[in-house]
Amino acid sequence: xxxxxxxxxxxxxxxxIIFGGMANPAKVLNFFDIAGTWDPSLAFVxxxxxxxxxxxxxxxxxxxxxxxxDVFHLPTLMRVDGTLIAGSAAFGVGWGLAGFCPxxxxxxxxxxxSNVLIFTCAMIIGxxxxxxxxxxxxxxxxx
Numbered sequence: 001x002x003x004x005x006x007x008x009x010x011x012x013x014x015x016x017i018i019f020g021g022m023a024n025p026a027k028v029l030n031f032f033d034i035a036g037t038w039d040p041s042l043a044f045v046x047x048x049x050x051x052x053x054x055x056x057x058x059x060x061x062x063x064x065x066x067x068x069x070d071v072f073h074l075p076t077l078m079r080v081d082g083t084l085i086a087g088s089a090a091f092g093v094g095w096g097l098a099g100f101c102p103x104x105x106x107x108x109x110x111x112x113x114s115n116v117l118i119f120t121c122a123m124i125i126g127x128x129x130x131x132x133x134x135x136x137x138x139x140x141x142x143x
Contacts, residue, residue: 002068014107020045023108025099025115032096083134090126094119 021027021042030039066072077084095101100108100119108116 005068013103016049017104017107020049022101022104025104028095028099028101028104087130094123094126 017023022045027039027042030037031042060066061072091101098115098119100116102123105116105120105123109120
């Protein structure tokens with residue numbers, strides 16, 4: 001049952017990404033092109049997502065625990081550090097160059113568009129490389 005619920009939640013998320021235009025790299029790149037063919041419609045998509053998320057967190061975090069787990073898994077790091085800045089920069093550069101972010105690329109994989117597949121492969125390689133670098137930088141560090 002847990003797998004089915006997770007699948008349905010992912011399906012709803014993916015459909016929202018597709019219908020909102022976030023899986024269309026031309027639309028995303030036009031959103032970033034303020035001096036040219038600017039398309040502000042994605043600001044409404046992002047604003048709507050932010051509103052739903054803010055309300056959802058207020059509602060869900062009042063519960064003692066999530067329905068499908070024992071505890072909430074929330075970030076504990078409350079400061080801006082080099083890792084956060086580097087990750088944010090990599091995300092922004094990738095999104096601006098390719099017109100895809102991970103949330104937009106994954107639902108678009110089904111199109112079998114070579115640009116989507118190349119982006120997704122590069123993203124996976126980047127995730128693996130970041131994890132390797134992070135694990136090697138923690139070797140020998142005692143807390």
